[in-house]
């Protein structure tokens with residue numbers, strides 16, 4: 001990502017260099033500048049798209065966290081390779097910073113493209129996003145955080161633009177599927193049990 005950004009800047013600089021001498025700008029130079037501009041835009045696009053997706057996720061995480069400040073970062077492939085914790089995501093409630101690992105963000109993007117065809121990994125990625133937002137909301141106990149996430153996955157998917165019935169299906173699939181063998185599983189995360197928050201848009 002950084003390499004693309006540097007390449008893009010080099011091309012912007014090349015364009016700037018041409019504009020410094022506008023007197024000897026002939027047809028050939030104009031064509032040359034057009035090509036440079038095209039390359040600068042093409043190399044810039046993935047970076048802008050990455051930032052756009054992060055700011056979109058940040059705004060939605062903040063809404064999930066009762067409007068607390070949230071800033072989501074999607075790690076790049078290289079950053080994820082060097083991640084020593086091996087978690088799908090991490091959050092710091094003190095700063096509101098959430099880091100989603102590269103595969104998590106990638107799966108979440110795929111999920112949002114075709115949510116009605118979600119596979120297990122994509123369903124999992126939605127829950128990771130919601131789970132980290134629950135940390136930013138203030139919960140640090142992992143079992144409670146996970147159960148708050150379970151009860152907000154419908155809301156979370158809808159905030160991200162998923163249709164209600166698809167969002168409900170995704171939330172149900174996670175609750176009945178991956179969650180049942182998850183390290184943060186709790187018997188108390190069920191209707192009428194200790195962790196039930198009695199939300200109107202819960203999975204149950």
Ligand SMILES: [Zn+2]
Nearest residue numbers: 131135142145
């Ligand atoms: Zn957690």
